[in-house]
Amino acid sequence: MKNDDIQPEDLCAYIDGRFPADRLAKMEKYLASNTEARQFVATGQAQNRMLRGSLEPVLAEPIPTALLQAATGQENSRWLGFSKIAAVLMVGFFSGFFGNDFLQQQTSSDELLDKVGLAYQIYATDDVRPVEVWADNSPEMMTWLSSRLETRIEIPAFSSLGFRLVGGRLMMGTEKPAALLVFEDDSRRRLAFYIRSDMPIGRGVDLDTQQRRGIRMAAWQRENNGYALSGPLSADEMAQAAVLAKASYS
Amino acid sequence: MRRFARSLTGDASTADDLVQYTAEKALKAKAKFVGSGRYRSWLFTILYRTYLDEQMRFHKRGETSIEAAADIATAENAGAKMELQQTLLLLQKLPEELRATLTLIAVEGFTYQEVASMTDVPIGTVMSRLHRARAKLKDLMERKAGKTAHLRTIK
Numbered sequence: 001m002k003n004d005d006i007q008p009e010d011l012c013a014y015i016d017g018r019f020p021a022d023r024l025a026k027m028e029k030y031l032a033s034n035t036e037a038r039q040f041v042a043t044g045q046a047q048n049r050m051l052r053g054s055l056e057p058v059l060a061e062p063i064p065t066a067l068l069q070a071a072t073g074q075e076n077s078r079w080l081g082f083s084k085i086a087a088v089l090m091v092g093f094f095s096g097f098f099g100n101d102f103l104q105q106q107t108s109s110d111e112l113l114d115k116v117g118l119a120y121q122i123y124a125t126d127d128v129r130p131v132e133v134w135a136d137n138s139p140e141m142m143t144w145l146s147s148r149l150e151t152r153i154e155i156p157a158f159s160s161l162g163f164r165l166v167g168g169r170l171m172m173g174t175e176k177p178a179a180l181l182v183f184e185d186d187s188r189r190r191l192a193f194y195i196r197s198d199m200p201i202g203r204g205v206d207l208d209t210q211q212r213r214g215i216r217m218a219a220w221q222r223e224n225n226g227y228a229l230s231g232p233l234s235a236d237e238m239a240q241a242a243v244l245a246k247a248s249y250s
Numbered sequence: 251m252r253r254f255a256r257s258l259t260g261d262a263s264t265a266d267d268l269v270q271y272t273a274e275k276a277l278k279a280k281a282k283f284v285g286s287g288r289y290r291s292w293l294f295t296i297l298y299r300t301y302l303d304e305q306m307r308f309h310k311r312g313e314t315s316i317e318a319a320a321d322i323a324t325a326e327n328a329g330a331k332m333e334l335q336q337t338l339l340l341l342q343k344l345p346e347e348l349r350a351t352l353t354l355i356a357v358e359g360f361t362y363q364e365v366a367s368m369t370d371v372p373i374g375t376v377m378s379r380l381h382r383a384r385a386k387l388k389d390l391m392e393r394k395a396g397k398t399a400h401l402r403t404i405k
Contacts, residue, residue: 009381047387047391051337051353053333057334058252058253061262206364207361
């Protein structure tokens with residue numbers, strides 16, 4: 001992809017929400033003029049939805065009883081059995097079983113996902129007062145949040161996804177203040193964007209996603225800053241939202 | 251991991267065996283985890299390589315039980331289970347490298363770069379595999395839809 005023209009592989013990247021945000025306009029123009037490409041993208045997106053949707057139940061399936069029993073029953077056993085190892089791995093999959101340094105990056109992105117999930121449920125779903133400062137005071141709010149977090153806070157341009165800023169509030173990180181921005185679209189879906197600046201430094205997590213009860217979450221880290229999104233979005237929308245949010249902090 | 255294993259093998263119990271086997275390998279090799287890249291992709295890499303190494307074993311059992319599972323699915327709680335089985339059957343019709351590439355990216359959300367290092371091919375190959383997988387899947391789905399339509403007209 002030496003030149004800037006749209007290549008067949010670019011269509012896949014677009015389908016997967018991994019197409020660079022700065023070339024999106026070019027892609028949309030290309031799609032508008034090319035029926036075949038448009039069909040390929042539509043089919044690909046439908047395939048993604050079909051694959052994710054139909055494979056999702058596997059995640060909700062109970063873990064085989066034998067494995068669970070092994071994990072809960074014999075904590076003091078000196079012999080780590082085959083199935084017990086597997087069960088401990090699956091049950092406490094990201095819970096630090098391997099030791100801290102080893103799992104640091106995983107736990108920190110998990111923590112981000114937990115925080116943003118909770119922030120969405122507590123604040124973003126509040127009809128009366130989801131935010132402390134409403135969007136009409138956003139310049140003032142951004143200055144305030146940036147100075148409290150001691151890092152630059154930007155409002156991502158979610159308008160291409162139909163979301164606009166409702167407002168923001170100060171939150172808690174682990175050691176320092178954190179921030180929450182809340183967005184809303186025409187069908188009153190809310191999107192929470194959580195930012196904190198006190199992440200333990202490690203190899204930045206590129207992107208982690210999760211879904212719990214229809215609420216999708218995405219988290220990533222850059223240096224000491226942790227970013228996370230949460231809302232009732234489709235996987236494609238969430239991927240695009242993450243691309244947009246990342247772009248405003250690059 | 252269980253979901254990816256299921257996509258690869260097409261069958262629940264074979265998939266859980268694969269995860270269990272992977273877990274054991276991961277624990278043994280944990281000292282070798284040097285931390286280049288994410289922990290999750292490291293585990294998935296082990297799972298995928300284990301599957302390739304033991305493909306005969308994990309696949310052979312898979313084929314017999316896919317049918318059994320499909321039978322059960324038609325009998326009760328059709329909806330979601332049926333859909334799952336149909337997707338698994340479809341995926342089994344893709345060549346193994348296309349199946350893995352597509353599910354790692356479209357379902358498990360790994361980046362192209364991560365999948366390239368997991369499957370040990372250049373990133374360009376990942377992209378062309380992804381492209382081929384999508385085209386092939388489209389083909390399979392259209393053929394399936396065509397068959398159903400055909401059946402309907404005879405009826």
